[in-house]
Amino acid sequence: MPAESAGSAESEWSLSAPEKIVFEGPVTGLDVSIVNGAVNVVGADGGPARLELTALDGPPLKVVHQGGKLTVGYEDLTRKSLLGWFGRKNWNRSAGVTLTVPATADVKVGIVGASAVVSGIAGDTKVSGVSGDTTLVGITGDVRTETVSGRVEAQRLGGDVRCNGVSGDLTLVECSGGRIKADSVSGNVVIDLAPAAPAVDLAVTTVSGEVAVRLPSSADAAVDAGTTVGPVSCSFPELWVKDQFGSRNITGRLGAGRGQIKVTSVSGAVALLQGPDADDTDEWADDDAPAQGKVL
Structure with a gap:
């Protein structure tokens, strides 16, 4: 079973194995970038924000919760650098992560070879992908997607x-x-x-x-x-x-x-x-x- 930990309003983690995190402070925005595997973002009407890392292969995931913003990704990859990964043959990493955040949060997702599912979000949602499929369900806020082949x-x-x-x-x-x-x-x-x-x-x-x-x-x-x-x-x-x-x-x-x-x-x-x-x-x-x- 994944270990479970709790974070304060400003915390940082380096995850190298399956783990669950409950965020004590508010989350008004989420920014997550994943290479291979899958990311699932769910909007919830109540309760604290939560992260569950179910699978990880390759370098650790960096998680930062600061000033109401929750960031999940890698040291060497951000959403802005996604296109630089296009055409790479050896990514040597994958992750499976589920994030539950307040429905009112703004969500940004970056994927390279991974699948993304975002549901129940009332804030703005943006998904940027090189490859990998995107599924959006029940989003009442504005939506922006940018994909190459997904x-x-x-x-x-x-x-x-x-x-x-x-x-x-x-x-x-x-x-x-x-x-x-x-x-x-x-x-x-x-x-x-x-x-x-x-x-x-x-x-x-x-x-x-x-x-x-x-x-x-x-x-x-x-x-x-x-x-x-x-x-x-x-x-x-x-x-x-x-x-x-x-x-x-x-x-x-x-x-x-x-x-x-x-x-x-x-x-x-x-x-x-x-x-x-x-x-x-x-x-x-x-x-x-x-x-x-x-x-x-």
């Missing part, structure tokens, strides 16, 4: 979302917050907006990645979506599907057009799908229906 999968996000990726796929499901902006080179982008989402403010850009956006039938936004050489499809008959001047576009207005949907791709396919409203529980029931829309 996948990002998220469910029930309630704040503004900003995602940048190179080759990893991005999937956002049941988003109900404000602005969503996603940029990718070759990764595919799938975004599903919850029926309860306010007027849409969505912008997606890819080079060769495919883009699929599912909107409730009550969506309220001006639409401008297109690709230079890829195919387009649309499930909203009130939108126009145009093929002219070497590009294919979906344009028009949904509802009063208070929000905005902007999708741009060079060679990737673009699809606008119609999802259920709040009183319709069918999941993706009409996804295989023929594409509709006014065609020019």
